[in-house]
Amino acid sequence: xxxxxxxxxxxxxxxxxxxxxxxxxxxxxxxxxxxHEVIRQGRKDLYLVRMTPDILYDQLIGxxxxxxxxxxxxxxxxxxxLHRFRDAVENQWPRPLEIEEHSHAAMANAYEAGAANLPFAxxxxxxxxDLPKVNPNIKSVxxxxxxxxxxxxxxxxxxxxxxxAQRADRQGNVLIEGIVGxxxxxxLAAKRSIVTVEEIVDELRPPSPNSxxxxxxxxxxxxxxPGGAFPSYAHGYYPRSNAFYIGWDEIARDRxxxxxxxxxxxxxxxxxxxxxxxxxxxxxxx
Amino acid sequence: MSDFTPTEMMTIAAARALSNxxxxxxxxxxxxxxxxxxxxxxxxxxxxxYESGTxxxxxxxxxxxxxxxxxxxxxxxxxxxPEMFRYWLQGGRITTGFLGGAQIxxxxxxxxxxxxxxxxxxVRLPGGGGAPEIASNCGRIFITMALSKRGFVExxxxxxxxxxxxxxxxxxxxxxxxxxxxxxITDLCILExxxxxxxxxxxxxxxxxxxxxxxxxxxxxxxxxEQVIETPVPTELELATLRDINARTKKAHQGDxxxx
Numbered sequence: 001x002x003x004x005x006x007x008x009x010x011x012x013x014x015x016x017x018x019x020x021x022x023x024x025x026x027x028x029x030x031x032x033x034x035x036h037e038v039i040r041q042g043r044k045d046l047y048l049v050r051m052t053p054d055i056l057y058d059q060l061i062g063x064x065x066x067x068x069x070x071x072x073x074x075x076x077x078x079x080x081x082l083h084r085f086r087d088a089v090e091n092q093w094p095r096p097l098e099i100e101e102h103s104h105a106a107m108a109n110a111y112e113a114g115a116a117n118l119p120f121a122x123x124x125x126x127x128x129x130d131l132p133k134v135n136p137n138i139k140s141v142x143x144x145x146x147x148x149x150x151x152x153x154x155x156x157x158x159x160x161x162x163x164x165a166q167r168a169d170r171q172g173n174v175l176i177e178g179i180v181g182x183x184x185x186x187x188l189a190a191k192r193s194i195v196t197v198e199e200i201v202d203e204l205r206p207p208s209p210n211s212x213x214x215x216x217x218x219x220x221x222x223x224x225x226p227g228g229a230f231p232s233y234a235h236g237y238y239p240r241s242n243a244f245y246i247g248w249d250e251i252a253r254d255r256x257x258x259x260x261x262x263x264x265x266x267x268x269x270x271x272x273x274x275x276x277x278x279x280x281x282x283x284x285x286x
Numbered sequence: 287m288s289d290f291t292p293t294e295m296m297t298i299a300a301a302r303a304l305s306n307x308x309x310x311x312x313x314x315x316x317x318x319x320x321x322x323x324x325x326x327x328x329x330x331x332x333x334x335x336y337e338s339g340t341x342x343x344x345x346x347x348x349x350x351x352x353x354x355x356x357x358x359x360x361x362x363x364x365x366x367x368p369e370m371f372r373y374w375l376q377g378g379r380i381t382t383g384f385l386g387g388a389q390i391x392x393x394x395x396x397x398x399x400x401x402x403x404x405x406x407x408x409v410r411l412p413g414g415g416g417a418p419e420i421a422s423n424c425g426r427i428f429i430t431m432a433l434s435k436r437g438f439v440e441x442x443x444x445x446x447x448x449x450x451x452x453x454x455x456x457x458x459x460x461x462x463x464x465x466x467x468x469x470x471i472t473d474l475c476i477l478e479x480x481x482x483x484x485x486x487x488x489x490x491x492x493x494x495x496x497x498x499x500x501x502x503x504x505x506x507x508x509x510x511x512e513q514v515i516e517t518p519v520p521t522e523l524e525l526a527t528l529r530d531i532n533a534r535t536k537k538a539h540q541g542d543x544x545x546x
Contacts, residue, residue: 026338026339026352026353026367027338027351027352027353027354028338028353028355028358051367052415071413072413072414072415073412073413073414073415073416074410074412074413075411075412075413077314077350077351077352077353078314078315078349078350078351079350081410081411081412082412085410086409086410089407089410090407090408090409090410101399101413101414103414103415103416103417103418103419104337104367104371104414104415104416104419105371105372105375105376105416105418105419108367108368108370108371108372109368109371109372111368112368112372123371123372123376123419124376124419124422124423125376125418125419125422126418126419127418127422127448127460127461127462128395128422128445128447128448128451128456128457128460128462129414129418129445129446129447129448130399130404130444130445130446131399131414131418131446134404134405148461149461178355178358178364179338179339179340179353179355179357179358179364180339180364180366180367181338181339181353181366181367182366182367182368184366185366185368233355235355235358239355240350240351240354240355242350242351242354242538242539242540243539243540245350245351246350246539246540
């Protein structure tokens with residue numbers, strides 16, 4: 001059964017130095033508050049996994065918390081570069097970053113393989129592309145039935161997966177709605193998991209029998225962090241702050257302005273500070 | 287309509303490539319603008335799919351990211367990312383993929399990964415995302431990007447997604463059954479692969495653009511098809527639709543000023 005704890009406890013209990021950590025959320029429901037807590041607790045030598053590193057991994061890379069990263073698209077969506085990621089790859093600042101690069105299709109398949117307790121994923125992918133030449137973890141298998149040669153990538157099995165969701169009940173069952181990305185697969189593929197939520201409610205009330213629910217017994221820790229996905233968003237609660245994503249470009253371009261931003265907004269801040277970004281559902285409905 | 291910018295011409299020419307029956311996998315940026323102009327003008331029933339899992343989406347403003355809430359709010363339905371890539375894309379359900387890129391070569395191969403050597407890049411670009419499998423699994427591919435020497439290069443430092451490879455029947459030789467890139471829409475002209483060699487050749491030139499301009503802005507010795515037409519100028523409806531959605535988008539993206 002999931003333990004309902006504070007964010008500091010959830011990160012303290014589950015994230016260790018050197019861990020392979022997946023923080024997922026495909027543009028939507030990115031677990032920013034939890035990522036900031038990982039930075040505040042000074043975790044180091046992490047191996048980060050995420051399809052779209054986004055600003056959150058730009059921050060973790062920029063503070064030097066990561067030794068490596070597995071990913072498939074490393075930009076600021078619609079804006080341009082992730083400057084801290086680029087500085088790490090191009091100039092090894094603040095430390096070298098070992099990268100393992102895939103396509104989205106391969107990453108999605110690899111999470112699914114992890115959730116299914118398989119050692120690898122297979123897909124009709126990477127045909128004519130150069131990534132297999134630079135990533136030794138992209139191999140091929142021959143179909144035993146048809147002889148077709150298909151791409152193969154290792155399953156993703158994180159030590160810990162961290163996601164954000166709309167709500168949990170008091171038993172720790174979690175409901176996810178909207179663009180659900182690869183969060184279910186990422187949680188089920190991991191040894192441990194943390195879910196931060198906008199709300200903890202008495203009755204979960206999934207809106208459909210087919211709703212995406214992660215049962216309490218498949219989650220390690222749940223923490224109540226309203227606004228915890230900002231500047232990403234929580235469907236039904238608050239919108240994506242596209243203005244923040246645009247503004248990040250200038251903050252992250254320069255090492256000093258980045259470090260000053262991290263000090264003010266991460267190191268000197270606390271999880272409750274995210275609450276100001278949480279929209280009221282009633283206000284949204286009105 | 288006489289007064290329009292080259293970028294507007296590009297987006298509208300790209301929109302015209304799409305039809306009502308298309309099921310289109312939409313890349314962010316210029317492709318997204320073109321696909322939505324098509325939907326709001328001549329192709330109201332087109333199915334637009336974004337890789338975040340939103341199917342049949344009808345955004346009122348253009349998304350900044352591939353997974354803006356607007357896409358999910360206006361979609362017929364939304365699936366997980368593994369389902370999107372496995373069942374819908376790899377399953378062969380998508381007629382058309384619409385891509386942009388940082389660099390392209392004469393066989394419509396694209397690079398969005400690195401400039402310079404992969405291990406010591408001069409510029410680290412975002413990477414492929416969905417493109418490698420979009421390029422191979424969609425029925426056909428349209429590409430839209432502005433024509434420039436930096437973008438249209440003799441040799442790509444890295445092939446992120448394959449177009450026609452080394453030309454000719456290269457795709458078939460690799461077992462691909464899809465058509466690959468069939469049209470590249472730029473701000474100066476429209477290119478299509480030669481039926482035999484698959485080298486991109488100019489088939490249509492936008493109004494007011496000269497052949498010299500096209501040659502000067504392309505990094506390889508670009509060829510012109512035997513029959514080259516002038517691209518029809520934007521209609522009032524096309525131009526008004528594009529300007530309206532751009533204005534709505536700008537307002538929406540800058541409307542949430544709260545930072546940090």
